[in-house]
Amino acid sequence: MKNKTNTSLVFTFIILLLVGQGVISLTYLKTIASQTENLYQHPYAVSNAARNISINLVSMHRYMKDVVLAENELKIQAATALVDEHEQLVLKNFDLIFDRYLGKRSDIQSAYTAFIDWKAIRDEVIFLKMRGKNTEAADITRNIGADHVALLNKETQKLIDFADNKAKTFLGNAVEAEKHAFVVIIALLIVTVITSVYISYHAMQRLNSTQTEMKSRIHLIDQNILMVSMDKNGVILDISNHLCRYLGVVKNEVIGKQSDFLINDYEGGVQPETVFKIVSTGKTWEGRIRRVADNGRVQWIQSAVHPELNDNYEVCGYTNIINDVTDQELSITDTLTGLHNRRYFDEVIEKEIGIARRNKTFLAFSIIDIDYFKNYNDHYGHPAGDNVLVRVAQVLKQSLKRPNDYAFRLGGEEFGVIFSGLNARQSFEFLEGIRKAVENLHIEHCESHVCKILTISLGAYINPWANTIESHQLYVKADQALYEAKIKRNHVVVT
Numbered sequence: 001m002k003n004k005t006n007t008s009l010v011f012t013f014i015i016l017l018l019v020g021q022g023v024i025s026l027t028y029l030k031t032i033a034s035q036t037e038n039l040y041q042h043p044y045a046v047s048n049a050a051r052n053i054s055i056n057l058v059s060m061h062r063y064m065k066d067v068v069l070a071e072n073e074l075k076i077q078a079a080t081a082l083v084d085e086h087e088q089l090v091l092k093n094f095d096l097i098f099d100r101y102l103g104k105r106s107d108i109q110s111a112y113t114a115f116i117d118w119k120a121i122r123d124e125v126i127f128l129k130m131r132g133k134n135t136e137a138a139d140i141t142r143n144i145g146a147d148h149v150a151l152l153n154k155e156t157q158k159l160i161d162f163a164d165n166k167a168k169t170f171l172g173n174a175v176e177a178e179k180h181a182f183v184v185i186i187a188l189l190i191v192t193v194i195t196s197v198y199i200s201y202h203a204m205q206r207l208n209s210t211q212t213e214m215k216s217r218i219h220l221i222d223q224n225i226l227m228v229s230m231d232k233n234g235v236i237l238d239i240s241n242h243l244c245r246y247l248g249v250v251k252n253e254v255i256g257k258q259s260d261f262l263i264n265d266y267e268g269g270v271q272p273e274t275v276f277k278i279v280s281t282g283k284t285w286e287g288r289i290r291r292v293a294d295n296g297r298v299q300w301i302q303s304a305v306h307p308e309l310n311d312n313y314e315v316c317g318y319t320n321i322i323n324d325v326t327d328q329e330l331s332i333t334d335t336l337t338g339l340h341n342r343r344y345f346d347e348v349i350e351k352e353i354g355i356a357r358r359n360k361t362f363l364a365f366s367i368i369d370i371d372y373f374k375n376y377n378d379h380y381g382h383p384a385g386d387n388v389l390v391r392v393a394q395v396l397k398q399s400l401k402r403p404n405d406y407a408f409r410l411g412g413e414e415f416g417v418i419f420s421g422l423n424a425r426q427s428f429e430f431l432e433g434i435r436k437a438v439e440n441l442h443i444e445h446c447e448s449h450v451c452k453i454l455t456i457s458l459g460a461y462i463n464p465w466a467n468t469i470e471s472h473q474l475y476v477k478a479d480q481a482l483y484e485a486k487i488k489r490n491h492v493v494v495t
Contacts, residue, residue: 337393
């Protein structure tokens with residue numbers, strides 16, 4: 001009787017557990033449905049961004065009318081500033097759409113291209129107005145300008161319609177999934193009560209299987225993912241064995257030690273303090289880090305430091321996930337000097353031109369040539385010439401202090417430097433500092449026709465943000481400035 005009672009109690013307990021599992025499962029399913037609904041609400045962000053574009057387009061067109069009606073240059077500038085302000089808002093909304101739009105990118109590109117074309121029309125109207133050609137400016141605004149705004153509104157409406165339809169589809173799927181889950185769970189609860197023992201057995205089997213699978217996944221992560229967990233002060237709490245192998249350490253050697261976010265080469269451009277200032281505020285930091293392994297080998301890693309938050313949304317630790325990008329970095333690096341190569345220059349120059357135009361800053365490009373380098377090679381030998389290239393490259397590295405300053409070896413004894421935000425005088429002083437730094441190396445060059453020590457000539461072109469220019473034009477203009485500098489040698493020319 002006692003055994004029977006115990007069996008009944010156990011059976012009742014199992015049923016209660018299964019019923020509890022069913023209720024919990026139902027709750028989780030409803031939560032999942034709710035989360036799914038929330039997750040796919042982001043099409044509304046696209047819709048709102050597109051609507052904001054339409055609103056700003058109308059405002060921009062209205063302020064263009066103010067430009068046309070302006071009575072003096074001051075009012076023209078004021079109206080133009082308002083146009084620029086709304087234009088920046090449009091660009092920000094386009095950035096959001098490019099990031100979150102779920103349809104064809106050609107749909108966005110069509111609207112974006114139309115907006116860029118409108119900007120050309122706007123610039124022409126302002127140009128004509130500033131030169132007193134009021135009638136021509138007004139005609140363009142009323143006709144071509146108005147028609148283009150209508151076209152832009154039509155293109156953005158396509159994005160709005162697509163986003164709204166996508167959101168409705170996701171929402172409908174989530175609601176339908178919730179209804180279906182509710183019916184299924186109720187049915188399962190009824191079946192569970194009838195087949196409790198059978199289900200209990202298989203549930204335990206499944207639990208054991210799941211635990212085994214979880215252990216297997218954890219093992220896979222540990223063996224294949226470069227990852228480290230830290231407390232809020234950056235002290236290592238755990239580290240994957242794969243990362244241990246990559247760093248050449250064992251867990252016991254590093255757990256409890258300061259991570260410095262895996263940065264050990266402070267000349268690589270990233271400091272631990274910089275990373276900490278960002279992640280300690282709850283924001284993820286991502287960037288490329290240069291490391292030097294114990295064997296002296298240079299390693300490049302793509303690092304992402306994710307803050308972990310507690311229940312009060314306070315930072316309580318960090319998870320650092322990295323990828324080895326050494327091969328990728330070496331493919332864009334000159335093996336002799338360690339500077340970026342011509343291939344990477346072609347990528348960077350296009351990006352920096354766009355940034356300078358968007359941020360309305362000056363962009364400068366300088367070409368640097370070692371004076372009479374062929375004579376140096378012929379007299380001192382190519383190994384000595386290689387050493388000169390390395391030492392000049394070191395001067396360039398030490399001279400570049402800002403994150404958006406770049407140095408390249410373009411080929412042979414020719415180097416390139418990209419920097420922004422400096423006017424003509426400041427650019428000259430910056431480049432003059434490089435010229436003097438090379439001169440101060442006091443490298444003997446008895447075959448030079450300008451000086452008995454090694455010198456360089458520098459030519460630079462500064463492009464104003466409002467001046468539309470292609471990368472090859474920027475290169476040609478800098479090369480022309482270098483030609484002028486090489487007439488005198490050991491000279492800086494900025495145009």
